[in-house]
Amino acid sequence: MPDELGQHRAALTELLLSIADDKLMLGHRNADWTGLAPILEEDIAFSALAQDDIAHAGALFDLLADWNDDDANRLAFGRQPDEYRCAALVTLSDEFDWAVALVRQFCCDHFDQLRLARLAASSLQPLADLAARMAREEALGVGHADQWIVRLSGATAEARQRVESALRIVLPLTPGLFEEPAGVAELEACGLYPGSTDQMHGQWCEMVSNVLEHAGLPATLPPRSGEAGGRRGRHPAEFPGLLDEMCEVYRSEPQAQW
Amino acid sequence: MSVSAGDNIKLDWERQEDPQRLAAFEARIDAGELVEADDWMPQNYRVGMLRMAEHHANSEIVGALPEGEWITRAPSLKRKLALIAKVQDEVGHGQMLYRVSQDLGKPRDAMLRDLCTGRTKYHNVFNYPAPTWADVAMIQWLVDGAAIMNQKSLADGSYGPYVRTMRRINMEEAFHFKSGEDMVLTLMSGTPRQRRDTQAAFDRWWMPCLMFFGPPDKDSTKTSPFMTWRIKTLTNDTLRQRFVDRFAPAAIDLGLEIKTKQRDASGAIVSDDLVPDELIVHDEASGHYGFTQPDWDEFNRVIRGNGPLNRERVGLRRFSYEQGAWVRRAVLGQTCGLPLAN
Numbered sequence A: 001m002p003d004e005l006g007q008h009r010a011a012l013t014e015l016l017l018s019i020a021d022d023k024l025m026l027g028h029r030n031a032d033w034t035g036l037a038p039i040l041e042e043d044i045a046f047s048a049l050a051q052d053d054i055a056h057a058g059a060l061f062d063l064l065a066d067w068n069d070d071d072a073n074r075l076a077f078g079r080q081p082d083e084y085r086c087a088a089l090v091t092l093s094d095e096f097d098w099a100v101a102l103v104r105q106f107c108c109d110h111f112d113q114l115r116l117a118r119l120a121a122s123s124l125q126p127l128a129d130l131a132a133r134m135a136r137e138e139a140l141g142v143g144h145a146d147q148w149i150v151r152l153s154g155a156t157a158e159a160r161q162r163v164e165s166a167l168r169i170v171l172p173l174t175p176g177l178f179e180e181p182a183g184v185a186e187l188e189a190c191g192l193y194p195g196s197t198d199q200m201h202g203q204w205c206e207m208v209s210n211v212l213e214h215a216g217l218p219a220t221l222p223p224r225s226g227e228a229g230g231r232r233g234r235h236p237a238e239f240p241g242l243l244d245e246m247c248e249v250y251r252s253e254p255q256a257q258w
Numbered sequence B: 001m002s003v004s005a006g007d008n009i010k011l012d013w014e015r016q017e018d019p020q021r022l023a024a025f026e027a028r029i030d031a032g033e034l035v036e037a038d039d040w041m042p043q044n045y046r047v048g049m050l051r052m053a054e055h056h057a058n059s060e061i062v063g064a065l066p067e068g069e070w071i072t073r074a075p076s077l078k079r080k081l082a083l084i085a086k087v088q089d090e091v092g093h094g095q096m097l098y099r100v101s102q103d104l105g106k107p108r109d110a111m112l113r114d115l116c117t118g119r120t121k122y123h124n125v126f127n128y129p130a131p132t133w134a135d136v137a138m139i140q141w142l143v144d145g146a147a148i149m150n151q152k153s154l155a156d157g158s159y160g161p162y163v164r165t166m167r168r169i170n171m172e173e174a175f176h177f178k179s180g181e182d183m184v185l186t187l188m189s190g191t192p193r194q195r196r197d198t199q200a201a202f203d204r205w206w207m208p209c210l211m212f213f214g215p216p217d218k219d220s221t222k223t224s225p226f227m228t229w230r231i232k233t234l235t236n237d238t239l240r241q242r243f244v245d246r247f248a249p250a251a252i253d254l255g256l257e258i259k260t261k262q263r264d265a266s267g268a269i270v271s272d273d274l275v276p277d278e279l280i281v282h283d284e285a286s287g288h289y290g291f292t293q294p295d296w297d298e299f300n301r302v303i304r305g306n307g308p309l310n311r312e313r314v315g316l317r318r319f320s321y322e323q324g325a326w327v328r329r330a331v332l333g334q335t336c337g338l339p340l341a342n
Helices: A003-033 A040-068 A072-077 A098-120 A125-153 A157-178 A184-189 A197-214 A239-246 A248-252 B019-030 B043-068 B077-103 B108-117 B133-154 B160-188 B192-211 B223-228 B236-253 B296-306 B310-323 B325-332
Strands: B259-263 B269-276
Touching: A003 A040, A003 A072, A003 A098, A003 A184, A003 A239, A040 A072, A040 A098, A040 A125, A040 B077, A072 A248, A072 B077, A098 A125, A098 A157, A098 A197, A125 A157, A125 A197, A125 B325, A157 A197, A157 B325, A239 A248, B043 B077, B043 B108, B043 B133, B043 B160, B043 B223, B043 B310, B077 B108, B077 B160, B108 B310, B133 B160, B133 B192, B133 B236, B160 B192, B192 B236, B192 B259, B192 B296, B296 B310, B310 B325
Parallel strands: none
Antiparallel strands: B259 B269
């Protein structure tokens, strides 16, 4: 980490971990569909989304490892549950309901696009460059999700009902995406992470409700919440189980090369 | 409701083709020309090619399952990404091969339904379990190595769309193989436990890989007309020997021991316990490695559906098909469903 940023090290680490952890877990969840999606073409698409998200997480872990003299794989697989900073929505199990997976992706991708746009305007150039590259890939994911939401909602009554019930499961978890990482105000003030959460939440509501209205779906979105959750290391009861599976082989011999 | 469009797609060796057309067709094959989808072809050529392409497509998507179940547990970011990409490639191969098969006369959904109901098969090798991470490495190195060997010979075949698909698949498989080789090498250079797991995984996959190429030529009934038409270009035994010649020395170099089932003096298998295969010796005169044949009774049990994981693999495909039916109804207007499971 450049010397002049030393005073912001903790806040920057919290912010970047929240992004990287979201992406790692969302990619992990999306990869559940690899080999099992409803249509072969979507199998391939969901695998590509998963790879983009995990690759983005990896790039951020590399940056953090470099700044903090750490190891990217330890960051991904070697932390305790309360050291992860992901929101509850990204770890939500879709129970093999593709509508839930799709709506989860839709909400998270729109959020990530905004978060990355803020980061791409950062005064820290290497971080801004990385975020800009990720944002270009994120745009593909956003387009994919938007199209499918509209397409399914306009197809059959059955598909529409599936999307509606997925929205009932997913939307209540979206305020957790907007929970602020510790120290984010100082990053906003010094230009490392321009913009504000309120502004981002407003933009997200507008984009998401535009698509939902276009699809003729109910578009009542929950307000922001002040509750402490994933960004403070407080996760749903299922989270340690998810980590146990994800880290099973890594933990079996943490010093080994794989 | 019809559950299969494949009922009329049967081999019929009694069928009389127009002799002039047949002669012209075989002359084209002999001259090394490629047959295209809209060219005239004997019905048995069409059926044989369809069966092979469909079986191959089925194998790609069922082959995605044993490795796919390890994506959630891959132990590094690099391996996790590579494994998703690899399984994604397999599904992509399945998609390309279903397209080749569709052009030969069977709709994709009929093929997927036949796979779920057990009317059609996929490669036997995917009925074996992958209980450790080392099995993932072994599948990518040894099973993909066997697949490449087979598919290289199929890329010399006569049906243009399949040949071109094979060339593309082989390029991607070469990456999988390299990745598998790197994984096996990493594990064999690792901790005692990693090396032990890798040997155990090799023990699980060596014999299924010998069976991969199909029954011995003396027992194979369908080789000859398909060889004449270049649907197949090399016999099962030729490919098996090539595999052993390539992988026996590579395994030994890596520090792996090649084993086989315990036999009595007459050669009959007396136990499923494994002992070193003493026939693994390089014969200077022939240039080939010797090897003990795998357990062909086991092979026959597995192809009849009684392998370790036949039910689980087909069951998971069926689960996936049923879970996704609403999406296909919505966007493809698909109305067929599956008959009830047994």
